[in-house]
Amino acid sequence: MAAEWGYSPTNGPDVWARLFPQAGGARQSPVDICTSIASSDSNLEMKKLTFAYESQSDLRILNTGHGWKVEAPQSGSRLEGGPLGEDIYQLEQFHCHWGETSAEGSEHTVDGRAYAGELHLVHWNTTKYQSFAEAAQHPDGLAVLGVFFDVGNESNDEIEKIVSTLSEIKFKGQFTDIPDVIDPTTFLPSGLGYWTYLGSLTTPPCNECVIWIVYKEPITVTEEQVTYH
Numbered sequence: 648m649a650a651e652w653g654y655s656p657t658n659g660p661d662v663w664a665r666l667f668p669q670a671g672g673a674r675q676s677p678v679d680i681c682t683s684i685a686s687s688d689s690n691l692e693m694k695k696l697t698f699a700y701e702s703q704s705d706l707r708i709l710n711t712g713h714g715w716k717v718e719a720p721q722s723g724s725r726l727e728g729g730p731l732g733e734d735i736y737q738l739e740q741f742h743c744h745w746g747e748t749s750a751e752g753s754e755h756t757v758d759g760r761a762y763a764g765e766l767h768l769v770h771w772n773t774t775k776y777q778s779f780a781e782a783a784q785h786p787d788g789l790a791v792l793g794v795f796f797d798v799g800n801e802s803n804d805e806i807e808k809i810v811s812t813l814s815e816i817k818f819k820g821q822f823t824d825i826p827d828v829i830d831p832t833t834f835l836p837s838g839l840g841y842w843t844y845l846g847s848l849t850t851p852p853c854n855e856c857v858i859w860i861v862y863k864e865p866i867t868v869t870e871e872q873v874t875y876h
């Protein structure tokens with residue numbers, strides 16, 4: 648039977664390494680981003696991080712049991728520059744992490760502070776690898792853009808297109824199609840400053856294959872948009 652991992656004391660992050668060896672590695676995610684020790688890198692400013700996405704409709708959304716995931720393979724998308732060297736990365740999926748209350752939920756923290764949620768746009772290195780699965784086996788295989796959610800009075804229209812479908816997928820493994828057109832560009836904050844580090848998948852098997860790019864500026868969503876149960 649596949650090992651059931653979770654977040655309880657008996658199957659949570661502290662014991663993942665017993666079942667998933669990479670979880671005991673040296674570049675595990677998520678991390679607490681300590682702004683006082685984060686250093687700026689002039690090379691990153693020279694090679695500006697650029698992205699280009701397509702708008703897509705009828706994307707499939709899945710209840711993963713730990714949140715929602717939208718499968719969005721986009722052969723026409725490109726993420727490049729910044730910490731990605733000369734390679735081009737293509738969007739594969741995006742998903743969200745949120746908590747029981749809006750005081751918690753993000754995977755990364757900043758100086759010990761958690762945000763209400765965190766959106767991850769997952770990309771894979773199409774310059775070097777032939778598939779997402781192959782890329783996930785290599786230290787430069789994946790690039791994930793992380794965007795923090797702050798709770799405010801303004802709802803985010805693009806996020807609303809997604810969370811409005813969640814009532815149809817209340818249980819793990821259920822999926823449905825999102826009728827609206829989704830443009831991933833609209834998920835990104837206007838301020839494009841970011842932190843970057845070499846890390847891993849944040850859930851088992853915790854492959855150490857992710858170049859993390861976490862935007863400093865959160866986007867605003869409403870309490871209802873990130874505390875869906």
Ligand SMILES: NS(=O)(=O)c1c2ccccc2cc2ccccc12
Pocket residue numbers: 711713742767769789791847848849850
């Ligand atoms: N948080 S994560 O971006 O590392 C992540 C996942 C997180 C939760 C559920 C499924 C996930 C699948 C991933 C696949 C590739 C890269 C990150 C992934």
Ligand SMILES: [Zn+2]
Pocket residue numbers: 742743744754767849
């Ligand atoms: Zn994630």
